Amino acid sequence: MPEPELIEIPMTVDVPYRFSAGHFMGRFLTELRDNGTFFGIRCPRCGRVQMPPRVVCAVCHVPNTDWVKLGLEGTLAGFTIMYLPLTDPTTGKPHEPPFAYGSVRLDGSDSVVDHLLHVTPEVAHIWVGMRLRAVLRPQKDRIGDLSDIRYFEPLENQQKPEPKPSRKEPSDAR
Amino acid sequence: MKRNVAIIGGGQTRHAARRHDVNQVELVNEAVRAALEDARMTMEEIDTVLLGNMEFFEGCHMTDCWMADGSGAYGKPGLKITTGGTVGATIVCAGAHHVASGLFDKVLCIGFEKQEEGDTGAILSGVAHPLYGRSMAGAAVGYFAMMATSYMAAWGAREIHSAMVAVKARQNARKNPYAHLKLDITIQDVLNSRMLAYPIRMLDMCPASNGACAMILADEKTARDRCEKPVWIRAMDSAHNEQFELDWRDVTTQKPIFSKVSAARLYRKLGVERPADYFDVFEIYEPATWAEMVWYENLGLCEPGEGFRMIEKGMTEIEGPIPVNPSGGVLSTNCIGASAMLRVWEAALQIRGDAGEHQVPKPVRRALTTAYGGTNWTVLMALSAAARD
Amino acid sequence: MPVEPFLVDQRITAQSRYFAGKTGSRFFTALRDHKKILGVRCAACNQVLWPPRSTCFKCFSPLSDSDLVEIGPHGTLLTFTRVHYREAVHPKKAPFIYGIIALDGADTGMAHFLDQVDFETLAPGLRVTAVFAEKRNADILDIAYFKPLP
Numbered sequence: 001m002p003e004p005e006l007i008e009i010p011m012t013v014d015v016p017y018r019f020s021a022g023h024f025m026g027r028f029l030t031e032l033r034d035n036g037t038f039f040g041i042r043c044p045r046c047g048r049v050q051m052p053p054r055v056v057c058a059v060c061h062v063p064n065t066d067w068v069k070l071g072l073e074g075t076l077a078g079f080t081i082m083y084l085p086l087t088d089p090t091t092g093k094p095h096e097p098p099f100a101y102g103s104v105r106l107d108g109s110d111s112v113v114d115h116l117l118h119v120t121p122e123v124a125h126i127w128v129g130m131r132l133r134a135v136l137r138p139q140k141d142r143i144g145d146l147s148d149i150r151y152f153e154p155l156e157n158q159q160k161p162e163p164k165p166s167r168k169e170p171s172d173a174r
Numbered sequence: 175m176k177r178n179v180a181i182i183g184g185g186q187t188r189h190a191a192r193r194h195d196v197n198q199v200e201l202v203n204e205a206v207r208a209a210l211e212d213a214r215m216t217m218e219e220i221d222t223v224l225l226g227n228m229e230f231f232e233g234c235h236m237t238d239c240w241m242a243d244g245s246g247a248y249g250k251p252g253l254k255i256t257t258g259g260t261v262g263a264t265i266v267c268a269g270a271h272h273v274a275s276g277l278f279d280k281v282l283c284i285g286f287e288k289q290e291e292g293d294t295g296a297i298l299s300g301v302a303h304p305l306y307g308r309s310m311a312g313a314a315v316g317y318f319a320m321m322a323t324s325y326m327a328a329w330g331a332r333e334i335h336s337a338m339v340a341v342k343a344r345q346n347a348r349k350n351p352y353a354h355l356k357l358d359i360t361i362q363d364v365l366n367s368r369m370l371a372y373p374i375r376m377l378d379m380c381p382a383s384n385g386a387c388a389m390i391l392a393d394e395k396t397a398r399d400r401c402e403k404p405v406w407i408r409a410m411d412s413a414h415n416e417q418f419e420l421d422w423r424d425v426t427t428q429k430p431i432f433s434k435v436s437a438a439r440l441y442r443k444l445g446v447e448r449p450a451d452y453f454d455v456f457e458i459y460e461p462a463t464w465a466e467m468v469w470y471e472n473l474g475l476c477e478p479g480e481g482f483r484m485i486e487k488g489m490t491e492i493e494g495p496i497p498v499n500p501s502g503g504v505l506s507t508n509c510i511g512a513s514a515m516l517r518v519w520e521a522a523l524q525i526r527g528d529a530g531e532h533q534v535p536k537p538v539r540r541a542l543t544t545a546y547g548g549t550n551w552t553v554l555m556a557l558s559a560a561a562r563d
Numbered sequence: 564m565p566v567e568p569f570l571v572d573q574r575i576t577a578q579s580r581y582f583a584g585k586t587g588s589r590f591f592t593a594l595r596d597h598k599k600i601l602g603v604r605c606a607a608c609n610q611v612l613w614p615p616r617s618t619c620f621k622c623f624s625p626l627s628d629s630d631l632v633e634i635g636p637h638g639t640l641l642t643f644t645r646v647h648y649r650e651a652v653h654p655k656k657a658p659f660i661y662g663i664i665a666l667d668g669a670d671t672g673m674a675h676f677l678d679q680v681d682f683e684t685l686a687p688g689l690r691v692t693a694v695f696a697e698k699r700n701a702d703i704l705d706i707a708y709f710k711p712l713p
Binding site (some may be wrong): 004008010011013019021025027054058059062077078079081082083084086087101102103111112113114123127128129145146163 | 194313322373417
Binding site (some may be wrong): 004005006007008010011012013014015016017018019020022023025026029030065144145 | 569572578591
């Protein structure tokens, strides 16, 4: 007797959203769009500078009050080289692999921003601790979104530091 | 705990890449019937049903409402829970609260995922913050890849250490009839597999599985009357992270992150000084190999930066002194809504001595399980063969 | 510094597929291939359930292919409404009528469209019959709508 046919029914869910950025993100995105500036916010109790700015410090449970203007330079805290074609869901367009992206801690900020790294997508060219600067789109093209940042590029004249002293070879005979 | 809570039965499906033969309800029902059979109970005796999965992963909301036949929930009170990848354990935690409170005696907990049905990439991007994270949604693999580069830079670990974790997981899975990826692989196989996001290769990452797990929790009287080998839930803890923070992806962070906060509190509740001695087996939630090494450190099984040495020395093998994931872990089976519950169920099987070929070859009295959700929190559970000690 | 409300428009588009499962697959293939509507009978409850499923919701008995029974194509209208507003997700453009039909032989209702009917003549108790689509794809719209029995 033939195997019973197994039915599958395709569905597409396509849902539009409209988000209110709110007071804090609204200011952050407006400043980025109009002035090409990053703003963080500092907790008055622990002094942590949070980016993006937000209403309350999660650790101290107090309202954040002090806006802090940050520069465009920062340090790479983590990265990867992506070999999968990931689609940016906000544009529907894929980033062509391989491409590098990472988490950048802007000078003066305790938080990071994730973005594309404009660098040869090879391990020899990227390292934790690398110094970077944000390259923004021209003002006429900025819309008040993280994509107003084109990418982060390395500062000039840097070299990948020597790896940690190598240890004894691990045994892989198991 | 106000009242003691025991696991008196459970069941799981044979997790697989494809389950075209069943719909979501039927998948859940397989695990539910297995759990009822294991506990020698009928659905009529169950007081409440708690159900969970990754919200919208199958393109459906509120799965609990149209699953009430297969889950057995019809006519009964219950909850639907969605907390990301940690949901399986959150359900058990909620179930334990239900029993411990004295309001319910017999609770059915169900976790499932039918991943083949959904567009996980698109839906996972919906987890990211719409204004600050969505455009760069790197998916789970990107997240763990960043953890990996941070870990390698901080401590000098290398890709071969990741491969060791990958081999342990899939070789353990070969001893687990329910696991999805039962692979007879070597370190070289892992290092030869396709690179997804540096340094994470295909074999370093968990699969997408279709599967379900169900567990029955009960009060002490029911457990003593009905169950030969109850497994007691002795303590639980969970902790959220703040969003937008690097946390796990920056292994050198000094911030009090979810895994460390939760472990410290749980150990304090139980008076644990040396977790590697206190617990006999660990089932941890590792979507990627690097997460396992970081869990070793965050749980205090070794010093910070020493996680990769533990796997190097074989300390966490099934026959090792600190067995971790004898079931094969999430690396071998990841039906997300069930995965965290499978950690608890597999730990319970170890305490019962019912894990068959993947039973750790030493007496198991106490186990620790962890979970992890992309929503940035965890649920830790401590299980014991004894209700009190 | 007062800031204008900042609103961001985005979309999420997700493709998924629902596996009908054991009894579900039977139901849809019967619609497509034979223009037959199937329900499932729980012997313990002596009830016929639509849609067909693998567990009885009332008594938790397992149900299988051998419990499938043909129901309809005629039925009795239980309730109905006419929808006037438009949503992208609606399979038909408003205004349209839909209702709940108790198919002959079934103890639970089916929600479906009503057409070829004057709205003012609709009332609970009306006898209706299924009209099948010319082109059928093994989904619920293989039944195009229900119309009053002459």
